[in-house]
Amino acid sequence: MVGSAVLLLGLVPVVLCQAEFAPPTVNISLDVDPEVRWMPLLEVFDVDYLKKAAAEVIDSTVPKWVHHAVEPVVMALEKYVPQPYAGEIRGMASYMGGSLSDVIILNFAYEITAFCTSIVAQDKNGHVYHGRNLDYPHPVLRNLTVNIIFLKNGEVAYRGTSFAGYVGLWTGQSPNKFTVSGDQRGYNSNILFQLAGEGDFQDAVIRLSKIPIITGVYYIVGGVRAGEGAVITRDRVGPADIWPLDPVNGGWYRVETNFDHWLPPPSWDHRREAANKALNATGQDNINMDTLYQASVDQSTPITVYTTTMSAAAPERYNTLVRPQVITLCLKCICLHSQFLS
Template sequence: MTYHSNEQCTMFSTLLLLNVIVSCQADLAAPVINVSLDEPPEVRWAQLLEVYDTDYLKKAAAEVIDTTVPKWVHHAVIPVVEALEKYVPPPYAGEIRGLASHVGGSITDIILLNFAYEISAFCTSIIAQDTSGHLYHGRNLDYPHDILRNLTIDILFVRNGTVAYRGTSFAGYVGLWTGQSPNKFTISGNQRGKDHWWDWWKNWVSAFLLKSSPVSWLVRETLEDAVDFQDAVMRLSKIPLITSVYYIVAGVKPGEGVVISRDRKGPADIWPLEPWNGGWFRVETNFDHWVMPPVKDLRRDAANEALNATGPDNINIYTLYKVLSLSPVCNRITVYTTTMSAGSPEKYNTEVRQEGCHSNV
């Protein structure tokens, strides 16, 4: 990694701040709801109705489904609905059934909505360690549906009156692409590569016949069950998935940071932090870190340049947010930005990018 002079860093920080001011004027904190893990799965998501109108949720779900899910999948889901508990593991079968009841929609639509979000999450995730050994984790979630900005929520998953873990998701979606287990680790997931129409068939078979896990369900299960960073990395690396993904994980101890490039059956690559060797941060978008991204995708280069200019002496939750706000790291389809640090769980923050961020990508 290369470093810049103090004068260059000051100039760069000023430009970053100006960019944040311009691009984030309309950004809003995501609404927060509680999901009690002590309650039966069928009633856990009832608090959604305190935030959203049911008619709006049904219309929003229909828009996402109609523009994302192939028509043949609508028919393929029928046997799953008829034998929900056989194909969908707990607690998700109960939660899906409960969401359909709360919203007044069909179980078919809730299942289709959940799998729609499994296929197209374009993202930038960053983990970084400062010179004192503190770890920071940030992510932009990019998705080509404007309506998702109105559906973004922060969720506190509560057990025995205490927050067991938290995450950021969309109303009606039981999985997590972003989350934090307090004082243990943080996780974000990025789509790996480009899926094609036939991958829906692969994903469907993997999920319901081969019993592989949707990528967002594994994030949630890891947040709930893993005891520490190492345990989280093992779970995220080895459990079969319905599709390829990048899992980005940060812990609480110096050096606890890794990008896991996943195939369906296991890890294709493990890319850890190496702060003692100059590797104090890792940037992951939607392409393998050992290959060049497409010429028009400048997110990785822009983030690398901004982090090098910031340096490990100056990285913190606020400067990381500035990097994630820089165009084209933040772009016109960016839905939300989350910054988090498992060692300081109170700093978890999600900003909804109400108008995206303007860029040429």
């Protein structure tokens, strides 16, 4: 028997992918005290892992001097952070075993590095669908993604997708009323459902357009009836633009990334172009929850953490999948062994 080995030298790209997966779901009761409201997180997340992951996000995002700058906020939390969120932050710091300042900084860190794509679309029958990608340059967030069902008097008040340790929502729906997502337009500090209120689509659009906020943001809102979809481009004090669906004139979908829709995006950002191409290829006749998900995936990036599809008129179909992490390796050599019988 004679053995031989062949050594191939060179750089060979190898792509390793995880499979997409559904995040865990927790129920959060709005009827309990804010300081214990988020304790159900501990049923699905290990405390030590949460602390380690939070430290990783903070250290890779927030400069050390910010830790000192946030001290006045810690000393007068209720002055800077409205209730019930101040109580929720205090509670998280308590049962996660971390400092109050770190939990506050973690919430800031989640906001200042977000990149997003949101799509609202209407099919030929007037059904409105809403999709979104949330992009972050922190791979660890894939393991912190969580679906949250908020209960009021035992009923579902709203639901959404967030990250463990964050008290707000960037993505969510009020069943049979509206869906909403927020896309970064500069630095954001927004609790979507506090801002949107508890009314219907029109109420949500009016409130999200007018309420004063810290800085600019894009709100993407979908409703339950034909024509109920819009992108709201916000300045601090009011709307810079409201871009509604216009299916009669061909505007059956709207795509928003992180740049004003009436201006061309930067040359290095192709998400809008990719989304438009995917949606035009799908066509209004074929748009639904499944094809919207595929269109969202088609313009996802290597830092896309999760993709959500939802429809306020079909709240039970709310769906979030954590996107695969893609790792590219360059191998300097591959040894191929072959044996020959003699």
